[in-house]
Amino acid sequence: MSLRAIGIFDSGVGGLTVLKAIRQELPLESLVYLGDTARVPYGTKSPPTVERYALQAAAFLLAQQVKMVVVACNTASSVALPALQRALPVPVVGVIEPGAAGAVETSRSGRIGVIGTEATIASAAYPQAIRALRQDAEVYSAACPLFVPLAEEGWAEHAVARLTAQEYLAPLLQQRVDTLVLGCTHYPLLRRTLEAILPPEVRLVDSARQTALQVRRLLGPQTLAQRGDGSCRFFVTDEPARFVRVGGAFLGEALTEVQRVELQCALDGSGAVLAQVAP
Amino acid sequence: MSLRAIGIFDSGVGGLTVLKAIRQELPLESLVYLGDTARVPYGTKSPPTVERYALQAAAFLLAQQVKMVVVACNTASSVALPALQRALPVPVVGVIEPGAAGAVETSRSGRIGVIGTEATIASAAYPQAIRALRQDAEVYSAACPLFVPLAEEGWAEHAVARLTAQEYLAPLLQQRVDTLVLGCTHYPLLRRTLEAILPPEVRLVDSARQTALQVRRLLGPQTLAQRGDGSCRFFVTDEPARFVRVGGAFLGEALTEVQRVELQCALDGSGAVLAQVAP
Structure with a gap:
């Protein structure tokens, strides 16, 4: 059992920040990462479509005999976690609950801001998870659709990113939040830009490390x-070139041996269909 | 024959600018539009993946008995037009050649700028098409990956768009181009922002109208x-809500009766496989 890998998936490169945190926390574990780069992004797509994609991605990881699936994508965690937990025979960890727990630990005032993709914010998954842990929390959310393309363009610290962040964050700042959840795996790349805009008392919460701790707890x-040697295998659904180029900035090191795979199209989320793609 | 519709596809909402131009030019024609919103955007994806998606989209239109397929997506036109023309039994019109013809007609100096997605610019389809029409043309290209998300965010005339455009266009302006091709169907929405930055002598070329004229010529x-009543039917591959909301700005009127469809997954581009999806 212990030799089986942990599976991690994301719509693209963003989940590499989660992979990195898991590797730091659990250096002996073998990891299998899937980026659904042929259909990225998930954050502008509808919940049923994201759920379908997430089930296909998880089915691929299952076929790699993983012992756990980490949904390293806030959008997929927001809308597809219940479907994944119903369908999969292994534990499934999303990034929302760990991020919410981190926010509640961090916040003194209980006034918490959350930023994320359109789909993540529309789902209200973060406010629900935060209020489940602290009933009197006041949660203010803002969708920041341009942050992902800015991070992927390598403009995370560009003047354009700063101007964009000022616009997106203004309503949250008016609410005097003391904590801001980076509810998208791309956003840690904008950390410096955000810190330059936010008052010094606002603390940033990034789900990656919290998720890694949750993975450790659940594995037991x-x-x-x-x-083990902490080996990582990387799979993507589009040609690897762009993933290798952009992903390096997320992982903080060069990506090697990235393989393209085709996901099954006919999955509908029932356990029976998932079983068909196992080897 | 004349009662069959013209099929138009794009990765999402952008091609609605082309649909609009065709409708203005040919008001009696019935139109069928497909936006592949479950996999949008194409502009950051690899040529093989875009080609596969384009063949699936075209196959869907064929199944609607269209008499012609218009590839209203610069990225798909750049990388998939030969494959589409080989595979389809009806005429296929892309937006690159019409745009190139428009640029050559417009430019006096022969110094022409082209802006587009990463994939369109990497393909070099515009420089090739322009030089085929005017051998001594000097073509300067710039990928502008943030323009699509800016247009979809409704920020086409925002200060962020202007700052972004200044950065992207600076190298082209240094080359003293007198003509700029808007090589992506989203970019006409940024027209005012671009005009505010460009010297007054630079003229903008938008493929939409040129493509409509080409459709008229080819139909004969x-x-x-x-x-006919110029009816339009709209299909998308994700849930219609976002397409309806964002697409209105592109079409200049409210979108109604948009239907979600599932594209076949097993197509490989051979004529035999395409035939399977015909009704």
Whole structure:
């Protein structure tokens, strides 16, 4: 059991920030990463479509014999986690609950801001998860659709990013939040830009490390790797070139051995259909 | 024959600017539009993936008995037109050649700028098409990946769009181009922002009207609709809500009766496979 890998998926490169945190926390674990780059982004798509894609991605990871699936995509975690947990025979960890827990730990006033993609914000998954942990929390949300393309363009610290962030964050600042959840795996790249705009008392919460801690807790001593070399295998659904180029900035090191795969098209989310793609 | 519709496809809403121009030029024709919103955008994806998507989209239109397919997407036109023309039994019109013809007609100096998505610019389809018409043309290209998300965010005339455009266009302006091709169907929405930055002598070329004229020429008197009400049917691959909301700005009027469809997944571009999806 302990030799089986942890599976991680995202719509593209963003989830590499989560992979990195898991690797830091659990250096012996083997990791399998899937980026659905042929259909990226998820954040502008509808919940049923994101759910369908998430089930296909998870089915691919299952076929790699993973012992757990980490949904390293806020959009997919926001809208598809219940469907994934119903369909998969292994534990499924999303990034919303860990991020919400981090926010509640961090906030003193209980006034918490959340930024994310259109789909993540529309789902209200963060406010729900935060209020489940702290009933009196006041949660203010803002969709920031331009942050993902800005990060992918390498403009995370460009004047354009700063101007964009000023516009998106203005309503949250008016609410005097003391904590801001980076509810999209691309956003940690904009950390410096955000810090330059926010008052010094506002603290940023990034789900990546919280998610890694949750993975460790859920695996438990029985299923934690006792030995291993922390190998990572990377799969993408489009040609690897762009993923390799853009992903390096997210991982903080060069990506090697990235393989293109085709996902099954006919999955509908029932356990029976998922079983068909296992090897 | 004349009662069959013209099929138009794009990765999303952008091609509605082309549909609008065709409708103005040919008001009697019935039109069928497909936006592949479940996989939008194409502009950041690899040529093989865009070609596969384009063949699937075209196959869907064929199944609607269209008499012609208009590829109202610069990225798909740049990388998939030969494959489409080989595979389809009806005429296929892309937006690159009409845009190139418009640029050559417009330019006096022969110094022509082209802006587009990463994939369109990487394909070099515009420089090739322009030089085929005017051998001594000097073509300068710039990818502008943030223009599509800016237009979709409704920020086409925002200060952020202006700052972004200044950065992207600076190298083209240094080359003293007298003509700028808007090589992406989203870019006409940024026309005012671009005009505010460009010297007054630079003229903008938008493929939409040129493409409509090309459609008229290719149809010829035999296949032009002699009567008809210019009905439009709209199909998308994701849920229609976002397409309806964002698309209104592109079409200049409210979108109604948009239907979601599932594209076949197993197409590989051979004529035999295309035939399977015909009704």
